[in-house]
Amino acid sequence: MPEALIRPELVQLGAAPADKTAAIRQAGQLLVAAGCIAPAYVQSLLAREQTANTYLGSGVAIPHGQIADRHLIERTGIAVLQVPGGVEWNAGQRATLIFAIAAQSDEHLALLRRLTRLLQDEATLQKLACTADAGDILRALELPAAPAAAADAAAQAPAADYAQGFDWRMPYPNGLHARPAQQWVETARRFAASVRVRNGQEAGDAKNLMALLQLGIAHGQTLHVSAQGDDAAAALAALQGVMNRLTAAEEAEAEKARQAKAQAASRSAWQPAGQPPSLQGISASPGLAIGTLRVRRAANIAVPDRPAPLAEGADALDEALAATRAELLQLAQDTAARIGKAEGGIFRAQAELLGDTGLIAQACQRMAQGHGAAWSWHEAVQAAAGQLASVGSPLLAARAADLRDAGLRVLRKLAPELDVPGGQEQGGENLVIAAADLTPSDTAALDLRQVAGLCTAQGGPSSHTAIIARTLGLPAVVAAGGALLDVPDGQTVVLDGDGARLYWGLDEADLQSARQWRDAQQARAREIARLALQPAATQDGVRVEVAANVNRPEQVPAALAAGAEGVGLMRTEFLYLERDSAPGEDEQCETYCGMVRELAGRPLIIRTLDIGGDKQVPYLNLPHEENPFLGIRGSRLMLRRPDLLEPQLRAIYRAAKTGPLSIMFPMITSLAELRELRAECERIRQQLNAPAVPIGIMVEVPAAAVMAGQLALHADFFSIGTNDLTQYVLAIDRQHPELAREADTLHPAVLRMIQRTVQGAQAATQAGRPCWVGVCGGLAGDPLGAAILTGLGVRELSMSQRDIAPVKAALRACDSALLAELAQLALDSADADSVRALAARLQAPRQVKR
Ligand code: PEP
Ligand code: MG
Numbered sequence: 001m002p003e004a005l006i007r008p009e010l011v012q013l014g015a016a017p018a019d020k021t022a023a024i025r026q027a028g029q030l031l032v033a034a035g036c037i038a039p040a041y042v043q044s045l046l047a048r049e050q051t052a053n054t055y056l057g058s059g060v061a062i063p064h065g066q067i068a069d070r071h072l073i074e075r076t077g078i079a080v081l082q083v084p085g086g087v088e089w090n091a092g093q094r095a096t097l098i099f100a101i102a103a104q105s106d107e108h109l110a111l112l113r114r115l116t117r118l119l120q121d122e123a124t125l126q127k128l129a130c131t132a133d134a135g136d137i138l139r140a141l142e143l144p145a146a147p148a149a150a151a152d153a154a155a156q157a158p159a160a161d162y163a164q165g166f167d168w169r170m171p172y173p174n175g176l177h178a179r180p181a182q183q184w185v186e187t188a189r190r191f192a193a194s195v196r197v198r199n200g201q202e203a204g205d206a207k208n209l210m211a212l213l214q215l216g217i218a219h220g221q222t223l224h225v226s227a228q229g230d231d232a233a234a235a236l237a238a239l240q241g242v243m244n245r246l247t248a249a250e251e252a253e254a255e256k257a258r259q260a261k262a263q264a265a266s267r268s269a270w271q272p273a274g275q276p277p278s279l280q281g282i283s284a285s286p287g288l289a290i291g292t293l294r295v296r297r298a299a300n301i302a303v304p305d306r307p308a309p310l311a312e313g314a315d316a317l318d319e320a321l322a323a324t325r326a327e328l329l330q331l332a333q334d335t336a337a338r339i340g341k342a343e344g345g346i347f348r349a350q351a352e353l354l355g356d357t358g359l360i361a362q363a364c365q366r367m368a369q370g371h372g373a374a375w376s377w378h379e380a381v382q383a384a385a386g387q388l389a390s391v392g393s394p395l396l397a398a399r400a401a402d403l404r405d406a407g408l409r410v411l412r413k414l415a416p417e418l419d420v421p422g423g424q425e426q427g428g429e430n431l432v433i434a435a436a437d438l439t440p441s442d443t444a445a446l447d448l449r450q451v452a453g454l455c456t457a458q459g460g461p462s463s464h465t466a467i468i469a470r471t472l473g474l475p476a477v478v479a480a481g482g483a484l485l486d487v488p489d490g491q492t493v494v495l496d497g498d499g500a501r502l503y504w505g506l507d508e509a510d511l512q513s514a515r516q517w518r519d520a521q522q523a524r525a526r527e528i529a530r531l532a533l534q535p536a537a538t539q540d541g542v543r544v545e546v547a548a549n550v551n552r553p554e555q556v557p558a559a560l561a562a563g564a565e566g567v568g569l570m571r572t573e574f575l576y577l578e579r580d581s582a583p584g585e586d587e588q589c590e591t592y593c594g595m596v597r598e599l600a601g602r603p604l605i606i607r608t609l610d611i612g613g614d615k616q617v618p619y620l621n622l623p624h625e626e627n628p629f630l631g632i633r634g635s636r637l638m639l640r641r642p643d644l645l646e647p648q649l650r651a652i653y654r655a656a657k658t659g660p661l662s663i664m665f666p667m668i669t670s671l672a673e674l675r676e677l678r679a680e681c682e683r684i685r686q687q688l689n690a691p692a693v694p695i696g697i698m699v700e701v702p703a704a705a706v707m708a709g710q711l712a713l714h715a716d717f718f719s720i721g722t723n724d725l726t727q728y729v730l731a732i733d734r735q736h737p738e739l740a741r742e743a744d745t746l747h748p749a750v751l752r753m754i755q756r757t758v759q760g761a762q763a764a765t766q767a768g769r770p771c772w773v774g775v776c777g778g779l780a781g782d783p784l785g786a787a788i789l790t791g792l793g794v795r796e797l798s799m800s801q802r803d804i805a806p807v808k809a810a811l812r813a814c815d816s817a818l819l820a821e822l823a824q825l826a827l828d829s830a831d832a833d834s835v836r837a838l839a840a841r842l843q844a845p846r847q848v849k850r
Contacts, residue, residue, distance in 0.1 A: 006141065010034050010079045011134040017087050020095075021046060024063050027081040027100035036077035037065075037102045044069035045100060055089040056368040058119045059096035059129060062361065064103070070211055071160050071196060071203030073102045080137055084130045096129035097137075115141070119310050119368050160203055162196060164236060165226030171247045173254035176217035178209070178349035178402055179342060180246045185209050185352065187242045190618075193229030195239060206239065209352040210359075213399050214388075252802070253342060253467070269499025270517040272510040276503045279487070281455065281480030283500035284466035288518040289453030289475040290511065291430035293504065295489045296438075301408075303415060305375035313373035317363060320377075320413035325351045327409065335444050337554040339471050346440050346468075350406040353399075359384050374414035381407030401459075405439035432495050434484050434502075443468040453477075453495040455502050457484040477502060531812075532563035532805035539815040544790050546808055547603065547798040549776060553594030559801045563808060566603030568719065568798020569664075569776035570595060572648065573610055576617050585647040585654075592655035601659060605719065605776075605798075606652055607698065609644060610634045610666040613724075620644075629733065634667025634698075639676060649681060653690035662694040664719055669701045674714050698776070700724035705753040708760025712771040718761055719798070722777030722785075726750050744832035745779045751788065751826050751835070758793040774798060783810035784839045791816075791823030810842060 010030050017023035028042030044065035048054065055061045065072070079100040086094035099115065118125060118140065128137050172180060188195045188206035195206035199221055204211030206225070217223060225243075227235045270288055308316075328351035336344025353359075359380055366376035381403060388400040411418070432453040433446075443454070443465045454469055459478040469476035475497030487493075487504055494503040494514045506514070537543045547568030548559035556567065575583045575591060595604055611617050612625070612633025620641075625631035638645040652663055665677050678695055685692060696717035699705050705725065708718065722745045727734040729750050732743040754775070761771040774796030779785035781799030786807045789797065799807060814822075822842070826835045 005076060006078045006080060006138060007034070008134050008138070010036075010077055011082070011137055012080070013082045013132060013134060015081050015083050016085055017081075017083060020049070020087060020089055023081060023083060023087045023095065023098055024049070024100065027063065027079045027098050030079035030081070031077055031100060031102050034077055034079070036073065036075050036079075038072040038074065041065050041069055041072040041102060044072065054365070055093045055095060056115065056119060056365055057370070058122060058125050058368075059086065059094060060099065060115060060119060060125065060368075061089050061095040061097075062099045062101055062115070062365070064101040064358075064361065070205055070208075071198065075194070076103050078102070082129060082131070082137070086129075097125065115364075160198055160201075161224055162194065162226035162228035162232070164228070164232050165224055166236060166240060167222055167224055168240065168243060169222045170217050170219055172250035173219055174250065175219050175221075176212065176215070178213060178353075178399060179345040180243075180250060181209055181212045182345060182349040182352055183242055183246060184212060184239060187239050188235060190238065191227075191229070191231045191235035193227045193232040193235040195225070195227045195232075195235050198224045198226070208356075209349065210356040249342065269501070270494070270496055270514055272494075272503060272506060273513065274507055274510050276506045276510060278501050278503045279480045279484055281477040281484075281500050281502070283476075283497055284454075284459070284478045285469040285474055285476035286497045287453075287473065287475035288497065288514060288521060289432055289495040290514050290518060291432045291452040291493065291495075292428065293487060293489060293491045293493045294428060294431045294433050295485060295487065296433060296435040297485065301378070301411075301418065303375050303378040303411065303418065304372070306372040307370050308372055310367055313367045313376070314364065316373045316414060317360075317367070317377060317410075320373075320410045321354055321360075323413055324406065324409045325354055328354075328406065331441070331444070337552075337558075339444065339468060340558075343444065343468050343471055346402070347444075350402050350440075353403050354406050354410065356384070359403075374411060374418075377414055378407070378411055381410075401437065401439060405441050408439070409441070432493050432502075434480075434487065436482075436485060438465045440465055440468060443472075446472070446474070448472065448474070453497065455480055455484060455495055457482050532808060534563075534808070534812075535565065536808040536811045538790070538811060538819065539813075540817075542790070542816045542819075543795075544786075544811055545603070545774075545796040546804055547605075547774075547776075547796065548801045548804065549798050550595075550801070553591065553598045556595065556598035559804075560599075560602075562801040563804040564801060566605075567595065567599060568603070568605050568774055568796060570604065570606045571610065572607060576609060576611065576620075579619075581619055582617075582644065582647075585651045588648060588651035589654045592652055592661070593658050596655055596659035596661060599659070604659075604661040605664050605696070606655075606661055607664045607666055608635070608638055608648055608652075612637050629727065635665045635673055635677060636667060636669075638665075639673060645680065646684065649684045650688065653681075653685050653688045653693075656690050656693050657688075660693075662696060662717070664696045664698060664717075666698045666721065667700055667724070668697040668711070669703045671707070671710055671714065674711060678714065698724075699753075699757050700777075701728050702753060705757045705760075708757040709763050710760075712761045712764030713767075713769050715771055717771060717796075718757055718773045719796075720754055720757055720773065720775045720777060720794070722750065722754075722775060722779040725753060725777065729753055744836075745777065745782075746785060746788075746826070746835040747832040748827055748829050748835060751792070751823075754789065754794070755792050755823075755827060762793065772796065781807060783807055784836070784842060786810060787814060787819055787842055788823050788826045788835070788838075791819035791821070791826075814842065 012030055015026055017026055024045050025042055028045050031037045032039050045063045048064060048066050054063045081098040083096050086096045089095040124140055128140055170176065185207055196203050197206050197212060197215060199215040199217050202215055204215050225236065225239060328347045332344040332347035335347060362380035362383060363376045366379055367373060385400040385403045429450050430452045431450055432455060433451055434455045437456050437458045438454060454474055454476040456478045457480055459465060466476060466478060475495050477495060477497060477500050480502060491504040494506060535543060536546045545565055547566040548564035549569040550556055550559050550567045551571050551574045575588060592606060612631060613629045632640065655661060663681060668674055674697060681695055694716035696719060697711065697715050698721045699718045700721035704711060723734060726743055726745045730743055730747060732739045734743060758773050761773045764771045773794050775789050775794050776798040780797035781803030783806050786797055787810055790811060797807065822838055825838055829835045
């Protein structure tokens with residue numbers, strides 16, 4: 001049963017502490033006695049008073065410990081010390097009700113809001129200050145229940161780590177920044193268990209973004225992640241899985257930045273013939289921009305303090321926070337569709353920052369002291385951001401920028417009449433924007449028809465702003481220094497993203513040479529993009545279809561622009577995740593029709609629900625599995641759950657009436673499964689009078705690979721899921737932290753399974769039952785993997801969109817004889833490392849025809 005935040009044993013009536021310190025100690029002791037905190041946290045409560053005033057007003061004080069000491073909290077609780085005679089808190093302030101807060105996460109926010117409202121109600125507060133019935137206090141606060149996580153955390157001897165846990169070395173090149181941290185938080189929150197991440201002496205709650213970010217986890221540091229509660233083991237496994245899975249994306253991001261830098265360094269930068277004035281910065285995004293300088297001067301936002309009744313202010317803040325959170329989530333979605341998923345994640349993380357307890361408490365506190373909501377909020381944000389920035393860590397400084405950015409959005413809502421900077425440029429085109437710094441919101445909101453480049457006085461090449469600029473293809477230079485803001489507005493400038501320099505005051509000859517340089521660069525870039533749009537064919541004309549793994553209709557245009565010729569894998573799980581009930585037939589149909597519409601006749605393979613294994617959906621109430629990857633997942637589940645299978649197939653067949661698509665079943669192990677699913681498809685197709693569509697299976701289980709010859713007689717295509725096939729062939733959990741390195745898809749054993757699958761399909765095809773073979777697992781997106789797969793006879797490859805151009809380029813550089821030779825060498829290799837070494841042959845000029 002969940003516990004309340006304030007329980008009778010946490011309330012002490014009629015206390016008479018000698019002074020504030022004694023009062024805090026007494027309240028702290030209540031928390032210690034109730035098993036909420038380690039004794040050392042009392043010191044933290046006292047320490048906080050040195051840096052913050054926790055007196056809310058009207059006799060109420062809310063001492064709370066320092067964020068860095070959160071690891072000393074065993075479970076969330078709030079102690080109430082009633083001091084009828086009052087105790088001096090600060091000069092002129094007497095506290096009669098002291099609420100000592102020990103919060104692991106944001107469970108007590110509701111209580112804080114309730115408290116700030118109560119402050120308006122002097123009569124009730126006076127009654128509570130001298131009541132002899134603790135129940136009065138409990139009732140007045142209408143206490144919310146603590147989440148199960150807090151309740152389940154057994155009150156055991158305080159320790160920095162929980163009993164179960166694992167060590168993990170941070171592999172992300174840029175350390176833990178907001179986007180991956182946000183995903184850790186989301187994963188941890190799916191479980192009731194308390195989860196803690198410790199970096200050296202400091203620990204933080206894995207369910208609290210700020211707490212995680214404040215650990216300042218840098219690349220190479222070893223963390224200890226521990227958990228406590230009924231589902232602690234599952235929480236740790238899921239978290240470890242996510243932590244590991246994000247590594248590839250983080251490395252790719254860092255690699256992109258590195259490449260941009262290397263590109264910039266290797267490309268000879270444009271050189272003016274004259275000696276125009278210039279400023280040197282750091283390259284954040286390559287390219288040459290020529291345009292009119294538009295200097296954005298930081299508006300000194302003076303937020304007027306307009307006191308209002310406390311309840312009104314608290315409501316206004318509440319509404320502004322809720323509206324901003326919704327706005328940021330929408331922006332995250334739009335940015336993900338327009339720019340990229342990772343970039344969208346920046347705003348999801350910002351939404352999370354707005355929920356930080358300390359921040360809201362600080363704002364509430366100022367309001368309680370009689371200040372207006374907008375003023376209080378702005379001050380609280382500035383103080384929190386200032387604190388982050390002052391630590392001296394670039395990581396935390398970047399988070400300060402995110403906090404200020406999100407804070408300004410809230411401020412715009414609280415004080416719409418203020419001219420809060422941000423938003424789009426007013427008029428003009430071909431602008432080079434110069435600013436002290438740009439927020440991610442500013443950058444994501446830029447209208448590319450107006451803006452040609454960005455230059456900032458501050459910032460770093462790994463800031464979110466730089467990431468967005470790179471993705472948008474906008475030349476950008478950061479850290480150009482304060483003198484940037486003295487460059488006269490309206491000048492024609494040249495911004496060299498490669499050489500990291502801003503020039504102004506150029507003569508016509510230099511401007512002309514810059515234009516020629518830029519045009520040549522753009523022509524080169526267009527050529528690369530054009531090649532990505534060309535079909536992939538080997539030099540002797542063997543054609544391989546290159547498709548993208550795309551889940552949502554709004555992501556299709558970007559995939560097509562990146563060179564995808566269709567969608568080879570639409571994972572439908574996303575429709576079921578992060579919600580409380582299964583999507584209905586109509587909702588699904590709308591999404592599938594959206595995919596068909598966006599693809600406009602190009603191929604689309606819809607994979608039916610693949611839940612189970614590492615993907616869990618709480619509302620489906622699936623039975624606990626000892627070995628989830630070997631249990632009821634994918635098609636095994638669908639065959640047992642007609643309530644899931646039928647609506648999905650109906651939705652797919654309804655969409656099939658609007659355009660071409662294929663159905664693919666995951667995790668097929670036997671012919672019986674395939675037959676039964678086909679029969680079900682046919683029944684539904686007839687019911688709906690829908691067209692027949694190709695029906696294929698994923699080959700992910702060794703049994704399917706070995707039996708491919710039989711299965712091919714009943715399947716229109718195979719798509720090999722190399723991610724799962726590898727884990728099942730090598731018997732290595734795809735999420736296993738220690739063995740992940742050995743779960744190498746290029747292992748010859750996996751390649752032999754693929755060969756067997758292709759041979760099975762070819763035999764059926766020759767026998768008059770055509771069955772083609774594609775690959776939609778990670779191996780398809782690796783240029784060497786794609787080359788070997790093509791050599792093995794695979795003719796369709798589906799991958800994430802960023803892999804399309806390099807894979808097409810790799811295939812185009814080879815002829816089919818070389819690929820077949822490569823495949824044979826790979827099959828004959830002793831291990832994955834030997835296969836990997838074959839990459840050198842791809843580049844060997846002797847074998848590659850140009
Ligand atoms: C695979 O297993 O290779 C695959 C593409 O499916 P998923 O990663 O969704 O399990
Ligand atoms: Mg799979």
